[in-house]
Amino acid sequence: MSGRPLRTFAVLGFATTHTALAAEQLLRDLGVPVTPIPAPASIGNGLCGIALRLEPGDVERADTLLERAELRVAARGDIEDV
Amino acid sequence: MPASSSPRPVAYLDHGATSWPKPEQVVHAVTRALTDLGGNPGRGAYAMALAASRAIFESRRTCAELLGVPDSSDLIFQPSCTAGCNLMLKGTLKPGDRVVVGSMEHNAVARPLEHLARTGIEVVVVQGDRTGLVDPDDVEREVRAAPTRAVVCQHASNLTGTIQLIGDLADIAHEHGALMLVDGAQGAGHVDVDIGVLGVDAYATSGHKGMLGPQGVGLLYLSPDLDVRTQVEGGTGGGGSESPDMPIERPDRYEAGTANTPGIVGLGAGAAFLIAEGARQHRRETELVYQLIEGISQIEGFRVLGPPAGAPRVPIVSAVHERLEADRIAFALDRTYGIAARAGLHCAPWAHRTIGTVDCGAVRLGVGWGNTSEHIGLALRALREIVTS
Ligand SMILES: Cc1ncc(COP(=O)(O)O)c(C=O)c1O
Numbered sequence: 001m002s003g004r005p006l007r008t009f010a011v012l013g014f015a016t017t018h019t020a021l022a023a024e025q026l027l028r029d030l031g032v033p034v035t036p037i038p039a040p041a042s043i044g045n046g047l048c049g050i051a052l053r054l055e056p057g058d059v060e061r062a063d064t065l066l067e068r069a070e071l072r073v074a075a076r077g078d079i080e081d082v
Numbered sequence: 083m084p085a086s087s088s089p090r091p092v093a094y095l096d097h098g099a100t101s102w103p104k105p106e107q108v109v110h111a112v113t114r115a116l117t118d119l120g121g122n123p124g125r126g127a128y129a130m131a132l133a134a135s136r137a138i139f140e141s142r143r144t145c146a147e148l149l150g151v152p153d154s155s156d157l158i159f160q161p162s163c164t165a166g167c168n169l170m171l172k173g174t175l176k177p178g179d180r181v182v183v184g185s186m187e188h189n190a191v192a193r194p195l196e197h198l199a200r201t202g203i204e205v206v207v208v209q210g211d212r213t214g215l216v217d218p219d220d221v222e223r224e225v226r227a228a229p230t231r232a233v234v235c236q237h238a239s240n241l242t243g244t245i246q247l248i249g250d251l252a253d254i255a256h257e258h259g260a261l262m263l264v265d266g267a268q269g270a271g272h273v274d275v276d277i278g279v280l281g282v283d284a285y286a287t288s289g290h291k292g293m294l295g296p297q298g299v300g301l302l303y304l305s306p307d308l309d310v311r312t313q314v315e316g317g318t319g320g321g322g323s324e325s326p327d328m329p330i331e332r333p334d335r336y337e338a339g340t341a342n343t344p345g346i347v348g349l350g351a352g353a354a355f356l357i358a359e360g361a362r363q364h365r366r367e368t369e370l371v372y373q374l375i376e377g378i379s380q381i382e383g384f385r386v387l388g389p390p391a392g393a394p395r396v397p398i399v400s401a402v403h404e405r406l407e408a409d410r411i412a413f414a415l416d417r418t419y420g421i422a423a424r425a426g427l428h429c430a431p432w433a434h435r436t437i438g439t440v441d442c443g444a445v446r447l448g449v450g451w452g453n454t455s456e457h458i459g460l461a462l463r464a465l466r467e468i469v470t471s
Contacts, residue, residue: 015331017124017319018155021139038127046329049319050127050135 006080010059012066013039013047013075020050023071030065032058043077053079092420093457097450098240098268098398099424100290100297104352105451111351112296115344123341124319124334134343141350142333145293148353148360149285150276151303158302158336159346163267164190166286166302169336170263171195171234173310174284177202179231182224182260184216184246185209185436186239189429190286191265195234206230210436213389214244218251225258232261237269237285241433241444242388243371243395245273252281261308267291270301271356272367272396272450283308292396294356294451295349299342304332314338363451367397370449370458374399377462383469387437387444397449400428403469408445411468415445419464423447 014020020036027034032054039051054062056078066073094102121131123138138159146154160166167190175181175198183195185207199205206224210216216235225233233255238245252262261283269275270285271292277285282305289299304310312328316338328335356363375391378384383404389395403411412425426443427434434440447461 015329016155016334017135018139018142018333019331021136036127036132046325048334049125050132 008056008078008080009053010056011037011040011043011051011053011077011079012059012062012073013043013051013077015046015048015072015074017048017050019071019074020048020052022069023066023073024052026065026069026071027052027054027062032062032065034062037079040077040079042079044075047074091416091422093460094422094452095447095449095457095461096422096424097291097453098428098446098448100288101271101292101294101450101452103452104294104296104348105355107351107355108294108296108348112344112348115347119343119347122319123343125340137347137350138341138343141346141353144350144353144357145301148275148293148357149270149287149301149303150278152278153306155332156304156306158304158333159341160286160300160302160336161298161342163265163286163288163300166300167191167265168194169302169310169313170284170286170304171198172313174261174263174308175203175231180204180206180228181232181234182206182208182221182230183234184221184236186214186216186241186244186246186433187234187236187430188240188265188267188433189431190267191234191236192430192432207432210244210433212437214239214242214387214433214437215389216246216251218247218254221251222254225254225260230255230258230260232263232283234263235265237264237266237275238273238396238398239388239430239433240268240398241400241428241430241446242437243268243398243400244388245269245394245396248280248282252283256281268396268398271352271360272364274360274364277303284310289345289349289352292450293349294352296345299345299349301349302336304336310336312336312338367449367453370453370455371395371397371399373455373458374447374449374461377458378465381462381466381469384465387439398446399449400444400446402439402442402444406469408443411445411465414468415461415464418468419460421461421464423461
């Protein structure tokens, strides 16, 4: 095993796959890199299966953009790099 | 006899039932869904499931763009227009409600309403005229007469091609606090549909007719403020699985069960095709329909149903002959000339009763994408020969 320290990412969860994919498209189009991942159980339930992983430093901008587009973030949390 | 043993017709004139052939883009999209998008959409986040989810997301957006739906999550995929009509009616009406409905409805609306009438819903039918048009003044008179929960009307008739005055009916419904619920099976894809402008509360349509998608898929628009009770509950994927209730968010609320990815993706390709080509296609359909109506009217013994030549209609032309039964005409068209057309009541006994053809039925020629002036010429020549032989 390498001794590389685990990085922490922010995770945004959504109620529907439709909203998750709309958010992914919007953020990518506006230059916020995101990666779709299986929604981690740790961020909550009642979510769709896809969550978006992003750099903690991008969360504030992502929140602003999503709010403006009326795309609701249903849950949030952190995840360690896998 | 048809030129070969292939069941493919020489001229396909049954677009009212389903469109054929499909644009190449639709065939490719369906094939790609089966070869490359095989994961279960909305159920996993691995690459192939994600690709399927994305394709459905894109299809929904494209369909919303074509139909003028502001927020695509209000556009629900259904297995058919019939399923959409059932959800729109059974999910909004409850015992004690009163519904005013036009008399030209297809069984996709008529039968659910007949069923609901037995559960204590009052169904008031407003007669259309001989051309199939439901007069908004007649509807208003009925809506005024007693508190009404909904006005229900088709966008266009699958028998006469008559285009109903949906915008006017929606205004009347809303003036009196009623909902406007529309069966758009014969509208979408054949006429410009801008749901935002029509101002309806729900609009169901087929994916496989004018929208040019494959069979097994339909669409239902629900206005954002309309509270519709679910009619099918089940899995929607995701992490809310432990909840006993369906999610409240659209579209998932109304899309329990694995989606029909090939159908939905094919429908999206059909919608994209129509965004690019729809205006040209509508013009061509109008010309062919004019040629067809003029031609049939000149054959002795035929009477064309619906609006007169040149008046607005969707590309459906039905006719009756004074001597020959419709089924014999359709059989001869197929067997002798390889022309696909449909006879009978077209799942629309209400409509046939309205225009006085319930006892004899009619032969229906439905024009659509892929048809040419030669097809119409062949059909006219065949009809002439059939009635003179
Ligand atoms: C006016 C009308 N409504 C509803 C339907 C039902 O459509 P589907 O068979 O796709 O459910 C049809 C199909 O023939 C139709 O013509």
